[in-house]
Amino acid sequence: MKIENVKLRSRMNGRVALLCDCKNARYHVWLDPKTMDPGDTLCKNSIVARGHPDYFDTRRLETTSAPSQKIIDAMIAVCKSEGLLEKFVVKERKDKAKQQKEAEAYRRIRRIREAAPRMFDLLRDLIVDKCFAGPGGAPCAKADCRVCRVRALIDEIETNKMEDE
């Protein structure tokens, strides 16, 4: 018996989905990663989509039957020999770290958005007429002058605001 595409996917209630393909069907069990117990059910799904002549609805097989056991033993053997559980845990950790990073980036943007009106008012009061680098102490209006750039942005915002109303 030849099984292919052995892999671990999602985790649910402490168990991990262990999948494989075998003879035009896809099988999975919910494996306990500590005890390698496959649970009670081996699910057999069609590889082809609904509507295809070879399509069949999900079959829930007893894990204790001899044919089920053959597939499960073969899946677990691959899982062990290829260190799939270890790889899965590493991937889970990476995914979680990535999610946390994205969530933090999102929260930061939200904090900036919430602070933006106060920041704008403070910046406007702070910056207006603070550049005296031009002739006669006027704003220099140079492209690389940060004070003048903030001034220009403030002017732009205030102008657009008036046009909107």
Ligand SMILES: [Zn+2]
């Ligand atoms: Zn300037």
